[in-house]
Amino acid sequence: MIQDRRIYLASASPRRKELLTNLGIPLEVIRADINEDPLPGEAPIAYTERLAREKAESGWAHVLQFGLPLRPLLAADTTVVLGDRIIGKPVDEADAAAILRQLSGTEHQVVTSVAMRDAERLELKTSVSHVRFRKLSEAEISNYVHSREPMDKAGAYGIQGLAGIFVEEIRGSFTGIVGLPLCETAALLADFGHPVL
Numbered sequence: 001m002i003q004d005r006r007i008y009l010a011s012a013s014p015r016r017k018e019l020l021t022n023l024g025i026p027l028e029v030i031r032a033d034i035n036e037d038p039l040p041g042e043a044p045i046a047y048t049e050r051l052a053r054e055k056a057e058s059g060w061a062h063v064l065q066f067g068l069p070l071r072p073l074l075a076a077d078t079t080v081v082l083g084d085r086i087i088g089k090p091v092d093e094a095d096a097a098a099i100l101r102q103l104s105g106t107e108h109q110v111v112t113s114v115a116m117r118d119a120e121r122l123e124l125k126t127s128v129s130h131v132r133f134r135k136l137s138e139a140e141i142s143n144y145v146h147s148r149e150p151m152d153k154a155g156a157y158g159i160q161g162l163a164g165i166f167v168e169e170i171r172g173s174f175t176g177i178v179g180l181p182l183c184e185t186a187a188l189l190a191d192f193g194h195p196v197l
């Protein structure tokens with residue numbers, strides 16, 4: 001019998017799917033729809049961890065509801081943090097430009113939490129990276145916003161795309177900034193019986 005090595009990825013993010021697939025992990029994408037509003041006064045890391053956990057629980061509820069095979073499930077959440085403020089995805093182009101003006105010439109953090117769930121337990125790991133942007137001109141911000149790259153991304157940028165030219169320095173996990181920190185993810189996968197190597 002051929003063993004089914006697939007896991008569930010409860011995420012609509014094409015970046016997460018690509019990063020996991022690059023590790024050679026076969027996967028099935030399922031839905032994880034949750035409300036992403038922060039709670040009043042919620043701290044950024046607590047917020048990101050709660051969302052990753054809720055995405056995993058929502059995905060697991062979907063598996064149970066539809067009687068799908070019980071395989072480990074992975075979900076993640078990425079948040080950009082400036083000072084003590086949580087910066088989510090831009091709501092429109094004006095918001096994207098305003099966020100990029102705030103990130104210009106300064107350092108922010110990118111927090112990504114990864115949650116893994118099976119029938120017995122849920123485990124969570126969090127990666128925090130520091131990203132420093134050089135000063136951006138108004139023309140660059142406007143042209144970047146018109147590229148549409150910012151629109152589905154926390155902090156209104158994607159380091160893996162055009163915004164790579166804004167980044168002077170990172171300390172932390174490049175893959176964590178893109179949305180799935182591979183070091184932490186591999187540790188979770190091994191813990192749940194799916195070692196990468």
Ligand SMILES: Cc1cn([C@H]2C[C@H](O)[C@@H](COP(=O)(O)OP(=O)(O)OP(=O)(O)O)O2)c(=O)[nH]c1=O
Pocket residue numbers: 010011012013014015016032055076077078079080110152153154155157158159160177178179
């Ligand atoms: C900072 C940054 C974020 N991002 C992306 C990663 C995430 O996909 C997105 C943050 O939004 P998330 O809410 O973490 O994820 P998502 O809505 O894309 O997908 P799902 O909730 O279904 O898993 O921003 C980049 O691609 N590059 C970057 O440099």
